[in-house]
Amino acid sequence: MIELxxxxxxxxRDFVRFEPSxxxxxxxxxxxxxxxxxxxxxxxxxxxxxxxxxxxxxxxxGGPPPGMSPVPPPIAAVLPPETLARLEAIHADxxxxxxxxxxxxxEIMVNLPDEVADRIPPPPGFAQLPADVQSQLKTIHxxxxxxxxxxxxxxxxxxxxxxxxxxxxxxPPPPGFxxHRQ
Numbered sequence: 531m532i533e534l535x536x537x538x539x540x541x542x543r544d545f546v547r548f549e550p551s552x553x554x555x556x557x558x559x560x561x562x563x564x565x566x567x568x569x570x571x572x573x574x575x576x577x578x579x580x581x582x583x584x585x586x587x588x589x590x591x592g593g594p595p596p597g598m599s600p601v602p603p604p605i606a607a608v609l610p611p612e613t614l615a616r617l618e619a620i621h622a623d624x625x626x627x628x629x630x631x632x633x634x635x636x637e638i639m640v641n642l643p644d645e646v647a648d649r650i651p652p653p654p655g656f657a658q659l660p661a662d663v664q665s666q667l668k669t670i671h672x673x674x675x676x677x678x679x680x681x682x683x684x685x686x687x688x689x690x691x692x693x694x695x696x697x698x699x700x701x702p703p704p705p706g707f708x709x710h711r712q
Contacts, residue, residue: 608649613638633678640674640681647672655699663688663696 600621606614620626620634639647656664670676670684689700 604651608646608651609642610646613642613646636678636681640672640676644672654701658699659692659696663692 601609601614601617609617616638617635620631620638623631626634642650652664656667659667666688667685670681670688673681673684676684689697692700
């Protein structure tokens with residue numbers, strides 16, 4: 531049999547019967563008990579919020595699991611070892627924000643030699659796009675005069691003008707990028 535403490539016994543004795551008002555000498559006790567209930571409720575809400583926050587965090591905080599490269603294997607296979615090492619170092623640098631990481635990676639990728647850039651596999655859905663759109667996107671990706679934001683704006687301009695049947699072929703933008711593709 532479970533032994534209940536005195537507070538729990540008093541709570542059940544006085545509130546399970548539901549007395550609509552606290553009259554007489556019990557008025558002070560009811561006010562104190564209401565404070566305890568409020569504190570208990572607040573602590574319960576805080577506990578639920580913490581549990582929710584823990585469950586909502588990224589699946590791979592700080593990057594992929596140990597032993598797994600942050601660079602997709604098809605891309606890693608065609609990159610020179612020193613370029614791959616630089617990309618992995620950027621991914622591992624916790625002092626950089628996501629935007630700074632994207633900018634640094636963009637700087638490396640745009641300055642790859644053409645023969646290496648030609649071997650990088652296109653993203654999913656790219657091959658199903660019209661040839662002129664593919665050409666525009668390749669030109670934008672290799673344009674060294676554009677900075678990261680300019681390149682993203684130019685790509686967004688091309689993708690926003692696609693017909694709906696082509697937009698469905700493309701994957702959603704990565705985390706940290708605008709999600710306004712329809």
